[in-house]
Structures are given as structure tokens and as C-alpha cells.
Amino acid sequence: MTATVEISDDLLRGPLCHHNGCRGYGDPSRGVVIVGIAPGQDEVGSGRPFSGPSGKLLDAILKAVYWPRQDVYTTNLLCWWKNDPTPADIAGCKDRFVNEIRWAKPKLLICMGNLVYEAITGKEMSGNRGRPTWMPTLGAYVMGTYHPAGFLRGNSQLILDICKDLQKIPMIIGTPDGEWCGWPADGSVSNVRYTVVESAEEAQAVLDGLPRGEDSLVSIDIETNYGEEEIDIFNEEITCLSVCWDHDYTAVIPACYLDDIDWPSGVRWAFQNGMFDVNKLRQRYGVKLAIHEDSLLQSYSLDERGGVHKLEITSGEYCGADHYKEQFRYNKRRGVATNSLLYEYNAKDTAYTRRLVPCFENLQRKDNVYQLYKDLFIPLANVFADISYQGVKVDQDKIAELALEWLPRWLASEEQLVSMANEYGWPGRINLNSPAQLIKLLFGVLSLRMPNRYARQKPSTKVEVLELMDHPFIDALLDFRQLDHMVTNYLIGIKDQIKLDGRVHPAVLIHGSRTGRPSYRNPPVQTIPQPYSVGAELSRIKEIFVPDDEQSILLEADYKQIEVFLAAYLSQDPIMQADLESGDFHSSTAADVIARMERDAFLQGLRGKDPLRIKQRFQAKKVTFGNFYRQGADSLARKRVADCTYAEASSMLIRWRARYRIYEEWADSIMRSATERGELVTVTGRKRRFRVVYGDDSAHILRQSVNFPIQGSANDYILTSLLELYEPLSAFGARVLLSVHDSMLFCVPLVALADCAQYIKCVMEKPRFPGWPSIEVELKIGNNWGSMVSYDKT
DNA sequence: TGGACCCGCGCC
DNA sequence: AGGGCGCGGGTCCA
Numbered sequence: 095m096t097a098t099v100e101i102s103d104d105l106l107r108g109p110l111c112h113h114n115g116c117r118g119y120g121d122p123s124r125g126v127v128i129v130g131i132a133p134g135q136d137e138v139g140s141g142r143p144f145s146g147p148s149g150k151l152l153d154a155i156l157k158a159v160y161w162p163r164q165d166v167y168t169t170n171l172l173c174w175w176k177n178d179p180t181p182a183d184i185a186g187c188k189d190r191f192v193n194e195i196r197w198a199k200p201k202l203l204i205c206m207g208n209l210v211y212e213a214i215t216g217k218e219m220s221g222n223r224g225r226p227t228w229m230p231t232l233g234a235y236v237m238g239t240y241h242p243a244g245f246l247r248g249n250s251q252l253i254l255d256i257c258k259d260l261q262k263i264p265m266i267i268g269t270p271d272g273e274w275c276g277w278p279a280d281g282s283v284s285n286v287r288y289t290v291v292e293s294a295e296e297a298q299a300v301l302d303g304l305p306r307g308e309d310s311l312v313s314i315d316i317e318t319n320y321g322e323e324e325i326d327i328f329n330e331e332i333t334c335l336s337v338c339w340d341h342d343y344t345a346v347i348p349a350c351y352l353d354d355i356d357w358p359s360g361v362r363w364a365f366q367n368g369m370f371d372v373n374k375l376r377q378r379y380g381v382k383l384a385i386h387e388d389s390l391l392q393s394y395s396l397d398e399r400g401g402v403h404k405l406e407i408t409s410g411e412y413c414g415a416d417h418y419k420e421q422f423r424y425n426k427r428r429g430v431a432t433n434s435l436l437y438e439y440n441a442k443d444t445a446y447t448r449r450l451v452p453c454f455e456n457l458q459r460k461d462n463v464y465q466l467y468k469d470l471f472i473p474l475a476n477v478f479a480d481i482s483y484q485g486v487k488v489d490q491d492k493i494a495e496l497a498l499e500w501l502p503r504w505l506a507s508e509e510q511l512v513s514m515a516n517e518y519g520w521p522g523r524i525n526l527n528s529p530a531q532l533i534k535l536l537f538g539v540l541s542l543r544m545p546n547r548y549a550r551q552k553p554s555t556k557v558e559v560l561e562l563m564d565h566p567f568i569d570a571l572l573d574f575r576q577l578d579h580m581v582t583n584y585l586i587g588i589k590d591q592i593k594l595d596g597r598v599h600p601a602v603l604i605h606g607s608r609t610g611r612p613s614y615r616n617p618p619v620q621t622i623p624q625p626y627s628v629g630a631e632l633s634r635i636k637e638i639f640v641p642d643d644e645q646s647i648l649l650e651a652d653y654k655q656i657e658v659f660l661a662a663y664l665s666q667d668p669i670m671q672a673d674l675e676s677g678d679f680h681s682s683t684a685a686d687v688i689a690r691m692e693r694d695a696f697l698q699g700l701r702g703k704d705p706l707r708i709k710q711r712f713q714a715k716k717v718t719f720g721n722f723y724r725q726g727a728d729s730l731a732r733k734r735v736a737d738c739t740y741a742e743a744s745s746m747l748i749r750w751r752a753r754y755r756i757y758e759e760w761a762d763s764i765m766r767s768a769t770e771r772g773e774l775v776t777v778t779g780r781k782r783r784f785r786v787v788y789g790d791d792s793a794h795i796l797r798q799s800v801n802f803p804i805q806g807s808a809n810d811y812i813l814t815s816l817l818e819l820y821e822p823l824s825a826f827g828a829r830v831l832l833s834v835h836d837s838m839l840f841c842v843p844l845v846a847l848a849d850c851a852q853y854i855k856c857v858m859e860k861p862r863f864p865g866w867p868s869i870e871v872e873l874k875i876g877n878n879w880g881s882m883v884s885y886d887k888t
Numbered sequence: 889t890g891g892a893c894c895c896g897c898g899c900c
Numbered sequence: 901a902g903g904g905c906g907c908g909g910g911t912c913c914a
Binding site: 525606608615618719793797 | 901902903904905906907908909910911
């Protein structure tokens with residue numbers, strides 16, 4: 095991060111109003127002005143703003159976004175050095191500053207830091223960062239971003255946003271090669287023209303008249319009567335939809351004109367988070383639109399962090415939109431949202447989506463993520479939309495059965511604990527779900543102490559702590575908590591998600607994680623409890639997931655130990671590879687862990703549960719993954735899975751690391767690579783960006799960097815398999831129900847079971863990428879998800 | 889009252 | 901200071 099920029103004095107410009115001040119620097123003729131707060135002491139010395147550490151960083155970022163440093167004019171609110179300037183200080187320099195901006199005539203004025211943004215716009219930067227907005231008084235677009243100094247002080251995540259923001263410079267200014275045409279110089283960038291359709295005939299005419307063909311693109315967005323965020327397709331009705339074509343022709347069609355529409359074919363549709371829209375249209379009108387472009391997935395391909403892909407944000411950052419969504423919601427809450435406000439809102443959503451697609455595509459090509467988006471994300475969006483639409487059948491009788499068994503126990507257990515607490519002197523009714531109250535009871539009223547190895551930590555009531563404590567209340571509490579979790583989170587949680595068709599329709603979020611794992615919610619089918627963890631009794635919750643009909647069966651296909659195999663492949667560690675070939679990696683390499691735990695189990699018993707082989711293997715697994723991802727000895731010793739002292743854990747780690755020395759070297763090299771290159775890329779082109787690893791959380795970021803290639807590549811396997819399988823399976827009458835990280839669950843007609851099983855195994859096991867290993871797949875079948883047995887049809 | 893945050897816990 | 905998620909609940913604050 096040491097970009098050098100020639101300092102030529104003839105670029106020092108701008109007026110001064112203080113002695114020993116610091117002039118502006120650079121060429122304002124291309125229309126970009128960057129404003130800082132005040133020159134640092136060294137910058138007063140050099141006479142040039144942004145020439146200290148912050149400036150070096152700014153130079154490097156500009157270089158990274160291909161905008162010449164000399165084509166930016168930099169200056170400061172204050173032209174003289176002052177720490178923490180007061181409003182009076184700023185006022186004292188104001189005339190000079192205003193004259194300087196008038197002279198520079200920027201098209202885009204970038205404010206570095208909240209103080210500058212507030213001084214210029216009169217608004218807080220929070221909620222407005224990275225959103226260029228037109229200021230008529232300046233005749234310029236004004237954008238606030240973080241000051242590089244904030245990053246230098248230790249917040250390394252800021253840099254990602256600063257980079258994204260400065261990357262907008264060419265988009266707004268325009269480039270000579272025409273790659274970016276630039277925003278209009280009159281501030282009209284966010285204007286949206288639209289018409290509201292007034293008859294069914296007109297609606298049909300609009301749809302029939304939409305452009306078709308490879309180069310065309312039509313965005314579409316529906317509004318429903320309830321949801322703002324995600325659409326519950328079974329409980330909400332469409333109020334209107336709109337289509338936008340050729341940049342700025344938007345038509346809003348009220349729902350009353352949609353009933354008998356003949357939907358056009360051959361249109362290339364663009365959505366913002368299209369899975370929900372296509373499913374609602376499919377449910378309501380029986381039309382199945384294909385997702386050709388999706389501005390949310392584009393945004394995710396460019397920035398894997400969460401929370402930045404909502405149209406509310408991207409339209410403001412890349413289309414100059416104001417907070418129209420916030421305003422509309424506000425009106426809606428107050429009950430003054432008229433139909434015409436709704437139509438305007440809908441038109442903006444659709445128009446901005448249409449504008450985002452080519453804009454993002456440009457950025458995607460620069461960042462080399464276009465293929466990832468086109469070949470992986472878009473096909474996945476269509477497949478996951480279908481998965482979600484079809485849903486998974488649930489056995490409602492089984493739910494009732496479990497409820498009858500569990501609810502009385504659940505309630506009785508709670509009452510027992512409440513009265514126990516009263517006996518101990520707790521006033522009133524203790525809330526067992528409140529960690530704060532439990533801490534007061536255990537460590538206050540009962541005067542218990544945290545176990546020794548947690549003595550230095552703040553009070554906690556998590557299982558790994560409570561298991562080390564000996565008290566009748568705690569024993570009962572642990573049982574209650576587990577049952578409570580099963581009942582509220584799963585039994586009731588899943589039941590509440592059942593729709594009228596007797597099925598759950600989990601939403602799949604392609605953009606749900608930074609590593610590329612899809613996430614499922616409503617209900618969260620990836621977290622359904624397993625027997626080894628909660629025991630055979632409570633894990634019966636899995637039994638409620640059943641095949642579509644009696645002629646079908648569930649088939650589950652698991653990649654065996656995929657993360658371990660990929661770790662061995664990526665690191666090329668010969669010992670690890672040999673251990674893998676010799677059989678079960680977890681039992682061979684973590685043998686000493688198991689030996690320890692067997693001894694301990696023998697000595698004290700594992701909280702009344704049988705020290706089963708399967709549990710031990712699971713624990714060894716935890717140790718292995720802890721080692722993969724650089725878990726410390728301290729935490730390993732504390733985890734209830736490896737019940738050992740710090741010294742023992744520490745020597746275990748040392749042995750593990752000595753054995754897999756090559757893996758350790760690889761992990762180090764990955765961390766270096768993340769630091770030096772600023773990003774890691776998997777074989778499908780999926781990225782995790784780090785930019786600069788700096789500051790307090792650097793250790794955390796480094797661990798993430800080791801995790802990413804392994805977890806990310808495992809995803810590449812499962813997701814590309816899923817895509818390859820999805821269509822062909824329909825020929826068997828079979829389909830994918832869901833995926834759980836390294837496995838997929840299918841519903842298969844009994845008559846096609848053998849063929850499907852063979853086909854699925856064959857597709858999943860073939861080498862997915864040139865040179866990459868083939869991973870063995872294990873098959874299981876069952877009449878419900880809770881009683882799957884291994885299926886050997888070899 | 890609604891939103892942000894943490895806790896605790898399920899999965900891989 | 902293992903990584904990656906979602907959810908229910910509590911708590912705190914505006």
C-alpha cells in the first residue's frame with residue numbers, strides 16, 4: 095500500500111486564508127473534488143493536502159479504481175492545522191473554502207468523514223454514506239465517505255466501503271472511452287418517468303410491446319399488500335406491478351388489470367431479488383418467468399458482505415436515488431399512502447433495478463466476477479426459486495404427536511424450576527429465558543462460582559459452563575433449555591411455517607453468507623437437530639419431514655468429509671492425504687483426543703449420557719476443525735467436546751500441527767495471500783475480499799481467510815452438483831428438496847430409486863473441476879428425514 | 889413500541 | 901479470539 099505520486103508544484107492551487115496554510119492540490123478540470131477536514135502537521139509542512147498517511151492511502155485507492163491522482167483536486171475544510179476543529183474554526187475558513195469550490199466547479203464533491211459531510215450538506219453522514227446526491231446550491235453531486243484516517247486508526251472494514259465509493263468516480267464523471275457515459279450535469283440522474291396503465295387492454299398492449307431478444311432487458315417488480323422485505327407468497331396479494339424497458343420507460347399496472355393477461359415470451363427479465371417475485375407470479379397467475387438478471391445477486395457478487403444489497407441502498411449508491419423507500423414506509427405507517435404514491439414507489443423500484451443491471455455488469459467485468467454471476471448465481475436463483483416454490487411436505491400428525499408428548503413436559507419442567515427458584519429466595523417468577531436473571535440467581539442468590547477455567551471470564555449460563563457446575567437446579571435447567579429450544583425453535587417454529595398446502599416453503603438466500611453457503615430460513619431447514627447432539631428422543635423432530643407421496647422416498651446424498659479432503663487437496667499435505675486414504679481421518683488423527691475422552695468418560699461419565707463411539711468421533715471432528723481454522727488451545731480446553739486441561743489441549747495442538755506441518759504452511763500462505771492480494775478466489779471465481787488486514791481484528795480476519803478456501807470450495811462442489819442434477823432429475827420424477835452444506839435431500843419415486851441413486855452419486859462424485867479430487871458420496875434413504883438408513887446399491 | 893444488540897443453541 | 905449461518909428471547913434505548 096505504498097503508491098507514490100509525483101508531487102509537482104504546479105498542481106498546488108487554491109486560495110489560503112491562514113499563514114502557513116496548505117493549498118489545494120490537483121487538477122479540478124475533470125470535475126472531481128475531494129475534501130478533507132484539515133491538513134495534518136506534516137501536510138502543512140509539505141503544503142499539500144492528503145500527503146500524509148491518509149493521503150498515501152487515498153492515492154492507493156484511486157490507483158486501485160483507475161482514476162489518475164492528478165485528475166482529482168483535493169483540499170480541506172480548514173487550510174491550516176487544527177486538531178478537532180470547532181464550528182468556529184470551520185466558519186473562519188468558510189469564505190476561502192466556498193470561493194475555492196466555486197472556482198473548482200466540481201461535478202462530484204467527495205466529503206471525507208462525517209464532519210466534512212455535515213459541514214457541507216447540513217446532514218448526518220450516517221445513512222447517507224456512498225450516496226451521491228444532487229445539491230442545487232453547489233451544482234454538484236455530493237457524496238460522503240469515511241475518512242481514510244478512520245481506517246488507519248484500526249477499523250479495517252471501512253476500507254471496503256471507501257474503495258466502493260471512490261469506484262463511483264468514473265461512473266459519475268464519465269470516461270473518454272465511453273465505458274461510463276457519466277451522470278447528467280443537471281442533477282436529473284434519479285428522475286423516473288412512468289405512466290399508470292388504465293385498462294386491461296392497455297396492460298396487455300404494454301406487455302406485448304416489450305422488447306425481446308438477446309440485447310433487450312426488461313425489469314419487473316411487484317408490490318404486495320403487506321410485505322416490504324420478502325414476500326410470503328401464500329399470504330400476500332399483489333397490489334400492482336411495473337415493467338421498465340430501455341432505461342427510462344416505466345409502466346405501472348394495477349393488479350386489477352392483470353387477471354386475464356397473456357404473458358409474453360422471449361422477454362429477458364431483470365429483478366431485484368427475483369426469487370420472491372417469480373414465485374408470487376407463479377402462484378397467482380400460473381406464469382413462470384425466468385430470472386435473466388438480478389441486481390441483488392450482482393451486488394452480492396461485487397461485495398459478499400451482508401446488508402448492502404437492498405435496493406434501498408444500491409439505488410442510492412448507484413442511481414442517485416433519495417430515501418424514497420423510507421419516505422413511502424413512513425407515509426404507509428401514517429396511513430396516508432395513496433395509490434398514486436404506491437405507483438410512484440413501484441415505478442422507482444423497477445426503474446432503478448433496470449438501471450442497476452448494466453451499471454453493475456460493468457463493475458462485475460472489471461472485478462472479474464461476471465462469469466460467477468452468470469454461470470452460478472443466476473442459474474441457482476432459478477433453481478432455488480423452484481425449490482422454494484415446491485417446498486417440503488411435513489407430517490402434521492407427527493407434529494401433533496410430538497406436541498402431545500413434549501408440551502406437558504416442557505410446561506412442568508418450567509414450573510418446577512420456577513418454584514425451585516422461589517424456594518431459594520428468588521422473588522416473583524423467574525424468567526428462565528433470561529440469562530441476566532439466571533446469572534443473578536446462580537451467582538448471586540445461590541452464591542455459586544464460575545468453574546475455575548472460566549474464572550477470568552464474565553458470568554455466563556451457557557451449557558459448557560453449567561455442565562461443569564454441580565447443582566440440582568442446574569441439572570434441571572439444562573434439560574429444560576434443550577427441550578425449550580426444541581419446542582419453540584423447531585416444533586412451533588416449523589409448524590408456524592406450514593402453508594395451506596401442508597408444506598413448508600423455506601426461502602433460500604444465495605447471498606446469505608460471506609463464504610457462499612446458501613442459507614435457508616422460514617423455517618431454517620439447515621439446523622434441524624441431529625441425534626448425536628440432542629439424543630434420539632428430541633431429534634425425532636426430523637421425522638416430520640416426509641416425501642411428497644406414498645410412492646416416493648427421501649434420498650440423502652452426503653459428500654463424505656468434504657472439508658477435510660479439500661483441506662488436504664488445497665494444502666497438498668502428504669501426511670494428511672495419507673491419513674485420509676487410510677480410512678476415517680477423524681478417528682486416526684485425533685486418536686489421542688478420543689483416548690483422553692474415553693478415559694474421562696470412564697472416570698466421571700458424560701453427564702449421564704452414554705459415551706458412545708459416535709459422539710466421540712463427533713468430538714474428535716470438532717478438534718480437527720478447530721485445528722483447521724486455528725482454534726487456540728485455551729478455547730479447545732474449554733470446549734466441552736474435549737474435556738482436558740489447557741496443557742493437554744496445548745500439547746494436542748502441538749502434535750497436530752507437527753504432524754500436518756505442510757497444512758500449517760499452506761494456512762500461513764493463505765493468510766499472507768489474503769493480506770497481500772486483498773482477496774481470495776475459489777475455483778468458481780467466488781471472492782472473499784479483505785483489502786488490507788490491519789488493526790485489532792486482524793487475527794480474526796486471518797482466521798477467516800484460512801476458512802474461506804475450504805468452506806468456499808466445498809460450496810462450489812455442492813452448488814455445481816445441484817445445478818447439474820436439477821433438470822435431469824425431473825426426467826425421473828425426482829427433485830431436490832434442499833441442501834445442507836455438504837449434502838442434498840431428494841424426493842424420489844420408489845420405482846426410480848435405483849436409477850436416481852446411481853445417477854446422483856455419479857454426478858456428485860465426478861471430478862467437478864480440472865485437477866480437483868473426486869469426493870465420495872454416501873447415500874441414505876428413508877420414509878422420513880428422521881429415520882434414514884444407509885443405501886448400498888452398488 | 890420498534891429497532892439494535894447480545895445471549896444461547898441448533899446445523900455443517 | 902476456530903469459521904459459516906438463523907431464530908427465539910431478553911434487554912436497552914429512543
